[in-house]
Amino acid sequence: MCGFVGVFNYQTQSFVKKDVVVKMNQLITHRGPDDEGYFDDDFLGLGFKRLSVIDVAGGHQPMTSDCGRYTLVFNGEIYNYKTLRKGLEKKGYTFRTNSDSEVVLALVVLEGAGFELKLDGMFAMSVYDSEHKTVTLYRDRLGKKPLFYSLTASGVVFASEIKPILASGLVSFDVNWSVVSDFFSLGYTVSEQTPFEGVKALLGGHKMEFSMSGHRTEKWWSLDVYSEANKPVVQDLKSQVTSLLERSVQKRMVADVDVGIYLSGGLDSSLLAAMVKKQSPLKKLKAYTVGFASESYDEAEQAREIAEHLNLEHRVIKMGPEDFVNNFTDVVYKSDGLIANPAIFANFLLSKESRSEIKVALNGGGGDELFFGYDTYRADKIASYIPKLPSSVVHLLLKGCSWLKSNHKRLGLKYKLVKFIDALKFNRVKRHYWWRTVFSDEEKKRLFLFNSSHDSFEQYQKAFSDFSGDDFFESASYADLNVWWVNMGLYQGDSMSMANGIELRMPFMDNDLIEAVYRLPRKQKFNGWKLKTVLKEISYDFLPKHILERPKSGFHLPLAQWYTEELKDFVEEKLSEERLSKIPQLNTQEVRNIIDEHLNFKFDNSFKITCLLVFVEWHELFIQNFNEK
Known part of the structure; x- marks a missing residue:
């Protein structure tokens, strides 16, 4: 398990400054505190940080094949590497280490295209072909190991985390407000887009090749489903x-x-x-x-x-x-x-x-x-007996819930009841999505001081559409x-x-x-x-x-309680008017309303407050002050 960074100037074929790669690499030391390595060739620079888990003494990276053609940086674990190794040895490959990384490199050398299909594990990697001057990025089937990239005028910058890309000085970045909208809806971001304009994630089950003629992305795995x-x-x-x-x-x-x-x-x-x-x-x-x-x-x-x-x-x-x-x-x-x-x-x-x-x-x-394992599946079953209701009826039902007091204990009755009723104005698919949301569309309109036509339901809708079963x-x-x-x-x-x-x-x-x-x-x-x-x-x-036979409770933090007691001052400080004023896209009064509603036990807004805390801190760290870190 490790981390890596890279700069590939395939467009301009210009020299990569090693100090840039070193600077990027130092930002992911936490991912690999045991070892580090570098590689440069023409217009490519690679950096690597290693957490030694398999073959602690060996497995140094970047790793170059004996023929000198291929160079690998690899983050992850291959669980079937011993089986693969035996097959490669029968084909005449001589191993220098006992690492799973070298097994991957040997597959590249002997198997070529499609080698990734033989890997059972979690991984993100970069393979450099010095003969054809190509760099190919790979990510495991579901995307357990992260991999980000940004296209530049010279080529591409890539890394296991976003910070090295931002610190490279090779990309300009600003807030991607459509992604921020998704974040406030869901509490996380989705798909290949990141909160930074121009920085993307390579999706799980995909590979991306960069060459003198440009770049192309290919999906190499998808989950089969059946009727x-x-x-x-x-x-x-x-x-x-x-x-x-x-x-x-x-x-x-x-x-x-x-x-x-x-x-x-x-x-x-x-x-x-x-x-x-x-x-x-x-x-x-x-x-x-x-x-x-x-x-x-x-x-x-x-x-x-x-x-x-x-x-x-x-x-x-x-x-x-x-x-x-x-x-x-x-x-x-x-x-x-x-x-x-x-x-x-x-x-x-x-x-x-x-x-x-x-x-x-x-x-x-x-x-x-x-x-x-989620109660939302039971909610789907119960809601299947209830037709789609007019918004006016839903509004009346929600008004009837207003007299209930929130006790700020583990997802109380009022929270669940309001979320369930509010979703009844939608069809079955959107109901399932809605039960997983934090801010509703109307709440985001009050929070954001800009007009956004972005629909955060799109990714869930796409996943339902991609499902080919019945x-x-x-x-x-x-x-x-x-x-x-x-x-x-x-x-x-x-x-x-x-x-x-x-x-x-x-x-x-x-x-x-x-x-x-x-x-x-x-x-x-x-x-x-x-x-x-x-x-x-x-x-x-x-x-x-x-x-x-104990009832399932699910894992939750007592933030709802802490925000009204021990963390009340922390919330007030982190979401102060002074800090919020540095983000003109947010409605300061609406943030205040959300906090007060929670403090007065009118509703459990702990998820909303957590989203606000994280976003304001993120904005200060990465948008306002990142170059100072």
């Missing part, structure tokens, strides 16, 4: 999924350094921990949990019970308001793009506190998307995976762990498992009411019944 009529009932579904998940866990335990697990107390991470212990019963697995003082949010006791049952070396990391304050600026800065899911602050603290003991961690991310619930799961999880879950997982030099691995995001799950009949996975049916059935073979 329900073409999915036969699976008789041994439980054993099939168990086998796939166990194999995924086994692959992700391969490392030459210590591997731990982030244990939330929920079903997904608990099942993964149990599978690790089954495969290595004598191994003392280190487990880490974030705990809170507030009982309605704290799941540390459930995690402790699971840890004791599995004989894990368990550590609870207590998170308080002071941790939020102390890490806030670092979280916003290290995440580069805009993301305001409250879990990022807990994930940052987890990786920060566990870094002294482990270099690799497993977590249960992605299980809810694959196996229908089942609504399956299409909702597909959209959540490809919009919510790819853009929020995978990105925050990588950025917050790598901010502290931790490699995060997600067994539920295994290629074989994902493809197999989408071949299963939807009704065998979700009947409209019971969530995570398949995983629960599997878990009875690994965990005690009383643990499994």
